Amino acid sequence: MSKKRVLVTGATGRTGLLVVNKLRQLSDKFEVFGFARNYEKVKELFDSTEGFFIGNISDESSLETALKGCDCLVIVTSAVPKMKAPPQEGKPPEFEFEPGGMPEEVDWIGQKNQIDIAKKLGINQIVLVGSMGGTNPNHPLNKIGNGNILIWKRKAEEYLINSGINYTIIRAGGLINEPGGKRELIVGKNDTLLENPPNGISTVIPREDVAELVVQSLIETTAKNKAFDVITKPEDDSSAVITKDFASLFEQATPGL
């Protein structure tokens, strides 16, 4: 079978970096390219800029250049809130988004740009990493910098579903920097895991497990045209069965938003 050519956007992000590295390890299956906005950051994280396109998801021509000839697109871009100033004692820290970096611009228009260009170029599959919490307009994450980040992310998810391109939408719980491959993954829908987690477990997932889900979504056909929330059982949970069979996991997920 011929290799799939994949572009990963948000490749210098904390999850995007893991996705690129995991896909590169499967060089018999994938030819991997990264898309990032900062040349120096690429050099710092990957030692080399080989296999990278430098651009911005608000700049359609840079996206089109990078996506040309690809079979699949992995979207791991996201608006990134920055702390305004060191928090004052007794007060919670305040966050804001940089000019041009508001969620509406990045998580809606920027994602829409990627989907539109993918459609124009006949890309076969898009894997999108999103976030749980999007069914609740009053979710605290929406208050950050008045960005309504989860609302814009969900709008982009809906747009992708309606685009006609094969999609896999991975709506992660809280991301943690713990080792992957050590937990049982649990999938859900419509934030029910967030509102009512089994046995009251913490609704988190290691970034490495999210990156593995992206890779497996590009391999397993049962991941196609599915959108799901995902968290993990704690690593020390005696009832947990470490997830290894991703085809079966994706079978539990359903199409549509």
Ligand SMILES: NC(=O)c1ccc[n+]([C@@H]2O[C@H](COP(=O)([O-])OP(=O)(O)OC[C@H]3O[C@@H](n4cnc5c(N)ncnc54)[C@H](OP(=O)(O)O)[C@@H]3O)[C@@H](O)[C@H]2O)c1
């Ligand atoms: N944090 C959580 O607990 C949590 C929970 C659930 C889901 N999620 C979602 O999971 C995904 C991955 O999260 P993460 O924390 O690993 O991501 P992250 O480190 O914040 O990375 C976001 C990436 O988007 C890139 N980006 C932002 N604006 C861009 C633009 N205009 N053009 C090109 N690239 C742009 C950033 O570029 P630079 O590298 O140049 O900054 C960065 O690489 C995100 O969608 C996030 O919302 C997060």
